[in-house]
């Protein structure tokens with residue numbers, strides 16, 4: 001038996017409300033016993049030939065021709081550990097999985113499985129495939145990616161079982177990718193992670209695909225991802241974008257539970273883009289149409305800065321609402337933290353307003369190997385997105401009433417959050433567009449945890465020689 005408990009670990013859930021960040025912990029000893037005694041069966045007695053053996057778990061029966069190893073024989077236990085986490089994400093009781101079990105094939109030699117009649121329903125197996133309660137995964141050179149694909153197809157199987165449908169492609173594949181991307185350390189399975197380093201997830205490559213697309217001018221807006229068509233999933237890029245969107249949504253407290261909850265609008269039995277339009281309309285209803293352009297900009301900020309170890313809690317934009325105060329020429333002052341992403345000033349300015357912004361303060365940007373101190377001009381020995389880390393930056397987010405494709409940024413080269421103004425210790429500036437002022441201290445979103453201190457930023461009327469905003 002696997003002794004397991006659900007640990008609502010990870011960071012303060014009440015505070016962050018990122019509810020998929022849960023993990024199942026089971027002791028290394030129990031984990032070892034689990035695959036030793038509950039999963040290993042000898043090769044089937046002649047039904048599929050002696051080369052194919054069966055590993056038995058609670059939710060997965062896995063047939064494989066791969067040699068016995070800790071990694072391979074432990075797969076049903078990993079799958080069993082993932083199922084309660086998936087149920088939690090989908091907002092369903094694990095009881096809904098009583099009696100549900102996937103029949104899986106982990107294939108080393110495809111012809112061997114053909115001879116055994118185990119791949120008749122598979123059209124063109126490149127990596128993995130799921131059909132009702134069956135799944136197939138081709139052996140991978142990476143133990144991580146083998147597990148990943150198995151979990152990915154398992155998520156499809158569970159959603160098909162519980163909801164009788166998978167939803168539009170971005171949702172089906174994005175959720176499967178979200179719930180398959182994992183860490184497994186010392187018998188502890190954690191799903192929904194942004195991997196800390198590429199070496200942790202050999203062959204996964206989702207972040208590189210996104211970066212390469214953006215560099216090639218093919219960055220996708222939120223609307224683009226929602227509109228991905230089934231045929232586009234022939235390339236791995238579509239999986240990467242779908243994953244990233246689901247990670248982004250789950251990382252926003254405003255959207256917590258939305259993804260899992262969308263399953264209740266799945267029309268039963270309609271598994272593909274048949275239902276995409278209705279589904280996406282309802283999705284937009286839930287995220288709020290009136291602030292849609294703001295979320296487009298926040299999404300592009302996220303995707304444009306996505307990196308291994310991206311710190312969702314610290315890097316996300318907490319407040320996208322239009323500033324409550326309209327600037328009337330008076331002086332204003334704020335504190336800007338170096339351990340956060342974009343911070344809303346609460347102040348709206350108008351197109352043509354000329355302002356002087358000054359900043360002062362000394363803050364910490366890291367403590368390895370020694371403390372890195374910076375002022376608002378930044379430290380020129382390390383750069384992020386081409387600017388010194390520690391540099392004070394500003395941008396203007398147009399309000400929903402003025403936002404459109406040209407200003408709100410469903411294009412990576414025009415998104416205000418990815419194209420900030422460098423302020424440093426002072427700057428005079430004429431606003432090229434009206435909107436709410438946001439500030440940040442430049443740093444990698446993976447390196448915010450060890451930053452500390454703050455900067456005092458003040459705004460007043462410009463003295464004269466402003467630089468024109470672009």
Ligand SMILES: [Zn+2]
Nearest residue numbers: 152156173176
């Ligand atoms: Zn899939």
